[in-house]
Amino acid sequence: MSPVHPLDEATTARAVIDGNGTLIHWNEGARRLLGHTPREVEGRPAAELLAPGSTVPLPGGDGDRRHAVLSLRHRDGRVLSVWLLAHRRAGGGGWLVLTPVGGREPRTPDDPLARAFLAQAPCAMAVYDERLRLYGFNDAMAEVIGIPEERLRGLRPSEIGSRETGEPLEREMAEVLASGRGRAVETYARAGGEERAHHWLARIAPLTDTHGRVIGVCVAAHDFTEQYRARERLQLVNEASVRVGTTLDVTRTAQELADVCVPALADFVSVDLLDPPENGDEYRVGPPAAPVTLRRAAHRSVNPGNPEAVVAPGDVDVYPVSSPQADSLIVGRPLVAPNANGTLEEWLSWDGPRGEHVREHGVHTTMSVPVRARGRTLGVVVLSRFRRPDPFTADDILLAEEVTARAAVCIDNARRFSRERQTALALQRSLLPQSLPRTAALEAASRYLPAARAGVGGDWFDVIPLSGMRVAMVVGDVIGNGIQASATMGRLRTAVRTLADIDLAPDELLTHLDDLVVRLSAEAGAEGITGEVGATCVYAVYDPVSRRCTLASAGHPPPVVLPPDGPPRQIDMPPGPALGLGGLPFESAELDLPEGTVLALYTDGLLESRDRDVDAGLRLFCQALQESSRNLEGAAHAILKALLPAGGAPDDVALLLARTQGLAPSDVATWAIPADPALVAPIRKQVADQLETWALTAATFTAELVVSELVTNAIRYGEPPIRLRLIHDAETLICEVSDSSHTAPHLRRAKTFDEGGRGLLLVAQLTQRWGSRHTPEGKTIWAELSLLGED
Known part of the structure; x- marks a missing residue:
């Protein structure tokens, strides 16, 4: 109808x-x-x-x-x-x-010129009357349709052509007949006697009589198959440039290549890649040697479930000489089967089951294209046709080469990125703490997660034991990613530990660290490395004796604190400039942390997300921390689960949780020391009595010697007031002597007949470590004695 x-x-x-x-x-x-x-x-x-x-x-x-x-x-x-x-x-x-059936004889033009024009026009033309029944067509149109004019005269387009092509064309002709305005229509149909369909541009124009009344339509068909295919090839190449290489993931890029080629170029496409060389070496230049071992990276079929696939993604298969994969890799160019040298059956004779599988699914032609980038062979793409009846043409081969070449560069970029990412990740993990130290000041838990798809960044964390049972906590984030960021992170972490060992206050430590980052940035510029070096950092020192914490920030998100009897909150502290700006001051903040308080330090990758703002992320953070704070390891897991997407973090994440502990007043003893050398002996007696009270008599002899030397040095070289403090936990006894002098002591080698100069050397020999720190009131000399193994 x-x-x-x-x-x-x-x-x-x-x-x-x-x-x-x-x-x-x-x-x-x-x-x-x-x-x-x-x-x-x-x-x-x-x-x-x-x-x-x-x-x-x-x-x-x-x-x-x-x-x-x-x-x-x-x-x-x-x-x-x-x-x-x-x-x-x-x-x-x-x-x-x-x-x-007819109802009247069709009219024929009387003008010989009109008859000649209709018959001999170079393009295929047909004329239809006001009922859209065929009036006549020329010889060119007869060749297109493949049926003589006298057989079809009186039929409508929907009756001459198939339902898919004839009915749409008839509707377009009816619109022209009704409106009197011509139009152009694209259609896809076979010419008479041909197996391959052509792309046609049908120009439909109204025909009018001398009074301007529309009495029919004229259709001129132009074969623009070549132009259409050129446009299709250009569109596929453009689509490949947009869709392939959206990520720096090798498997994802290979899958994108397969997706682009199906069904535009083939009915089934497989992408097989060579495994990367060991030890991070480059792929060899030139063709590989047969047999070739390839790993299936991706495949795609026009049929759901990819039933044509013989190898599963991730599996390895070996391809000998005469296989499509090996042959094209060895010659270094695309190969098509069947061709003048052999049939598809002969090409698949190396693998009987595979050949049977190909025959079962009706594959009639295949093309194997090497994947090469920067002169190196990465793998091979095999394109097969079974639904499309036409074989691959020379233009198809050029198109497959172009698309594969573009994808090869993306695959190589992804491979290089993956290799660099693995190297940076290995470097990053080697530079981060393998375990957190056990201290009497706090219990700690940490997490580090690299970005799921981006390059590894420079996030780091650390817990650093300090003198006097104090402990420092630091979390930082280096700008940028990759090996350079990981190396910079390692240098900054080492610098922080060095500066922490000399007991600098948090604001002073960040000042020195800022100077270092400025120098690193200048060195990077001098070496031609793109991008300036920069970082953010927060540094905190907790004293379990006073239960006070001193913090300073260099452009880093403030820590979150969860008191034992209150809701979590973000600490209000001066933000400070980021490291690397140079010359700007840093400020410290102090706050009391009751025993059992949880302090959370983190990098911005934990809170930032495209799906929510930072405030919403902070609320989720506080909620997860409060609900799971009984166990810090569980709390770290719960926080990451609540804040990070299932596919992984978009940016590096470092998280450090610390629960504060306090020393009991009974574990600390303090004496004011008069500046009189004659009183050193009574002081030693007081120390012995205190150790007996603490049941630490096994350490009395060593402690008396150390206290005697430190107090004597303070009386002789320091300035009053002088104070002695003993602190102990289950593992360590600490002796501290403070005075008002800012002159730091130092070890020196005493000569044979010198009467002094051996005090600090003796202290160094008797203790596991010793040192000095400056305070606003002067300095403190401290020494630590191990209690492990003491009776």
């Missing part, structure tokens, strides 16, 4: 035959032609309408169209020779058979 003139059916005899040869539809035009009514023929075999002894099929035309002259039986017994045109119905379920 016409999509435009559904009532204009009688001028065309139409019948529908199902797949079993039964007539299921018979229209009025068919009744006019053969006299049979629909009731008489519908439901009966179509073969009954053939004249006795006639078994002629419909031989002419292409796979979906047949035409022939058949002898048909009229209702009154006559035998009519009728030309029939048959179209295969959608889905292959039978045929639509038709022929023009």
Whole structure:
């Protein structure tokens, strides 16, 4: 039935035959032609309408169209020779058979020039009347359709062409007929007698009489297959440049290559890559040697589930000489089978099961394209066709080469990035603390997670034991990523530990660290390294005796504190400039931390997300910390789970949790020391008594010697007031002597006959470590004695 003139059916005899040869539809035009009514023929075999002894099929035309002259039986017994045109119905379920019945003879132009123009015009042209029935067409159009004009005259476009092409064209022609305005339509159809379809540009123009009335339409068909394919190739190359290489992940990039090529270039595509050389070496220059071991990186099929795949993604297969993969890698160019040198069967003879699998799915042609970038072979892409009937052309080969070459660079970039990322990650993990020290001041837990897809950054954390049972905590973030950022992180972490060992206050430590970053940035610029060196950092020192914490920040997010009896909150502290700006001051903040307080230091990658703002992230952080703070390891896990997406963090994340502990007043003893050398002996007696009270008598002898030397030095070289303090926990006894002098002591080598100069040397020999720190009031000399193994 016409999509435009559904009532204009009688001028065309139409019948529908199902797949079993039964007539299921018979229209009025068919009744006019053969006299049979629909009731008489519908439901009966179509073969009954053939004249006795006639078994002629419909031989002419292409796979979906047949035409022939058949002898048909009229209702009154006559035998009519009728030309029939048959179209295969959608889905292959039978045929639509038709022929023009006519109602009037078609007009023919009287002007010889008009006849010559219509017949000899270089492009295919056809003229349709006001009912959109064919008036006539020229020789060029006859070649396109493949059926003589006299056979088709009087049929509509929907009857001449298939349903997929004829009906849309008829609608467009009806629009031109109604509006009087021409238009251009693109369509895809086979020319007469050809297996490959062409792309056509149909220009439809109205035809008017002398009074301006539209009396028909003219259709001029232009074969623009080459232009269409060139446009399609350009579109595919452009699409490949946009869709391939969206990430720096080798597997994802290989999958993107397969996705782009299906179905635009092939029905099944597989991407197999060589495994990276060991020890981070480069791929070899030149072709690999056979047999070639390849790992399946990706594949894609027009069919769901990729049933054509023989190898699963991630699996390894070995390809010998004569296989498509090995042959194309060895010669270094695309190979197509079948070709002049052999068939597809011969090319797959090396693997019987694989060849059987290919035959089972109807693969009729395949193309193998090497994946090469920067002169090195990375793998191979195999493209196969089974749904598309046409083989690969020379243009298809060039297109596959172009798309593969673009993807190869992306794969190589991803491979190089992965290698650098693994190197940076290994360096990063080697520079971070392998375990946190056990201290009497706090219990700590930490986490470090590299970015899931971006380069490894320079986030770091540390816990540093200080003198006097104090402990320093630091979390920092180096700007940038990659090996350079990891190396910079290692230098900064080492610098922080060195500066912490001389007991600098947090603001002073950040000042020195800022100077170092400025120098590193200047060195990087002098060496031609792009990008300036910069970092953010927060440094905190906690004293378990006073239960006070001193913090300073260099452009870093403030820590979160969870008191034992209150909700979590972000610490209000001066933000400070980022490290590397140079010359700007840093400020410290002090706060009391009752025993059991949890202090959380972190980098900005934990809170920042494209799906929420920082305030929302902070709320989630505080909620997760409060709900799981009983166990710090569990709390660290809960915080990361609440804040980070399932696919991994978009940026590096460092998290340090610390629960404060306090020393009992009974574990600390303090004495004011008069500046009188004669009182050193009574002081030693007081120390011995205190150690007996603490049940540490095994350490009395060593402690008396150390205290005697430190107090004597303070009386002799220091300035009053002088103070002695003993602190102990289960493992360590600390002796501290403070005075008002800012002059730091130092070890010196005493000569044989010198009467002094051996005090600090003796202290160094008797203790596990010793040192001095400056305070606002002067200095403190301290020494630590190990209690492990003491009775």
